[in-house]
Amino acid sequence: MEKLAFVVDDDPIYQQFMQEHMKNLGYRVLSFFNGQSCVEGLHQNPDLIILDHQLGREENGLDVLRDIKRVKPKIPVIYLSAQNDLSAAVQALKFGSFDYIEKNSAAYVRLRTTVDRLHEKQNSGTLKQLFKKLFPW
Numbered sequence: 001m002e003k004l005a006f007v008v009d010d011d012p013i014y015q016q017f018m019q020e021h022m023k024n025l026g027y028r029v030l031s032f033f034n035g036q037s038c039v040e041g042l043h044q045n046p047d048l049i050i051l052d053h054q055l056g057r058e059e060n061g062l063d064v065l066r067d068i069k070r071v072k073p074k075i076p077v078i079y080l081s082a083q084n085d086l087s088a089a090v091q092a093l094k095f096g097s098f099d100y101i102e103k104n105s106a107a108y109v110r111l112r113t114t115v116d117r118l119h120e121k122q123n124s125g126t127l128k129q130l131f132k133k134l135f136p137w
Contacts (some may be wrong), residue, residue: 003047035064053081
């Protein structure tokens, strides 16, 4: 079954690049230009959300991240920012982001590595649950 990823970015060009990259990683992708649309779409239960830090002039990714985690706390969020902002990175991780990636020339490689780490973590949890069922002692 194909996994679903949300891409939330107000930049249509970067959003398109992210869509293609995630499709190449095997995801079906839904894109949003703002956080409110993303939060409203959470009933679709995405497997992963890629969230930009600055969503236009009036919307901040940290606020959207908090809203996502309030509604669906278990959905992993990968937080992106064009700024090399340590404070934003710390806040994103504090609010429950799985990782923080700076938008630069290495962002796609880092995203691939982060998605692989996420899959390993999810598969590890599934194996632990299976072993607990098979060997309850």
